[in-house]
Amino acid sequence: MIDLSTMQVIGWVIVGATLLAFALTSGFDSGIGILLPFIGKNDTERRLALNVIGPTWDGNQVWLxxxxxxxxxxxxxxxATAFSGYYVAMLLILWSLFLRPVGFEYRSKLPNQTWRNNWDIGIFIASFIPILIMGVAFGNLLLGSPFTFDPIFLRMQYTGSFIDLLSPFALLCGITAIFMVITHGSAYLNLRTKGIIKTRAQKALRMFAWLYIIAFAAAGILIAYKVPGYILGKSIASINDPLANHVTRQVGAWMNNYHTYPWTILAPITGFIGAFFAIITAQANRSIWPFLGTSLIQIGTILTAALSLFPFIMPSSTDPAHSLTVWNSSTTHHALTIIAIVAVIMVPVIFCYTTFVYIKMWRDGPIHEKDIERGQHILY
Structure with a gap:
C-alpha cells in the first residue's frame, strides 16, 4: 500500500491537474470573452468570436x-478556510459568472444593437472579473492569508477584509492572469477563424504575450527579492493538525524549492518559452503553433505558482505556525486512495470524450463572417 505522505502528494497533483485543465480550456473562453467588445467592430464580427467558443464553453466551465x-x-x-475567508471574492466570481450563460443564450435573440452591446459587456464582465480575482487569490497565497485557528476548537478566524486582498503584488498577479488568458484566447481565435478577426487576433496575441512576459518577470523578481516567503520546519505536522507546524518567514523563501530541486526551474522557463514561441509563430502566420505556445504559458505559470508554494497550500500571515500545508490539511489515507483510483479511471475518459467533441467541432475548419451571415437564426 502507498504510504500517506505519497498519497498526499498525489492529491496535490490531482488538484493541480484540474486547475491546469481549467486554465487550458476555459482560459481561452475567458480570453475571447474579454476581447469580445474590442476585437469585433460590428455585430457579425462579434458573433463570429462568440461562435468560436459557443459549442464548448459550458463544458469547459465544468473544470472549475x-x-x-x-x-x-x-x-x-x-x-473551509478559503471559502470562509474569501467569501466576498467567491461571491463576486459567482455573481459575475451568472452573466455568461444568459449572455450567450439571449444576446442574439433580439436584433436591437443596444441590447446586444449590453450583453457583450456582460460577457466581458463574466470573463474579466473571475480571472482577475483568481489571479489575485494566487497572489495572496504567496503573500499569506490573514487567518488563524482557535487552539481549543480549531475553528478558523479570518482576520482580514476583502480590501486587504487587493495589495499591489496581488493585483500584479491578477493582471498577469488577465494577460495570460487574453493571449490564450487570441491564439484560439487565430486557430479557429479566417479573415479580419484572425488578423486582429494575431496582433492581440503578440501584444499581450509581451505584456505577459513583462508582468510574469516582474512578479518573479518581487518574489525573489521583496515578497516574504514561508519555510516549513523539518518535522512534518500530523494530519489535520494545523497548529503543529514550525514555520518561519523570510524574503526570498519561495525560491528555496528551485535551489533544492533545480529541475523545478523548468516551470517558469516553460512560461517564457511558450510566450516567445507564440509571438514568433503568430508573426509567421501559423495557426496551431501559437495555440500550443499559449498552452505552455498556462502550464508554466500555474506550475510556477504551485512549485513555489509547495508544500504550503494556504500560508497564514497572521500566525505562520497555523499555515495549511499538503501534510496537515488533507483527508484520510483511505479517502485519498479512493480519490486517486477515481481520478485514474475518469481522467482518461474525460480526455477521450473531450477530444472527440473538439474533433467534431473542428471538422469543418475555421469559420468566417460569411458562415455567421448564413446562420443568422441558428448561431449565437
Missing part, C-alpha cells in the same frame, strides 16, 4: 467545479 470539488474532497480544511 471539478477543481472546487477536488479541493473539498482532498483538502477539506483548505476548502
Amino acid at each position: 467545479i471539478t477543481a472546487g470539488g477536488a479541493v473539498f474532497a482532498i483538502w477539506p480544511t483548505v476548502y
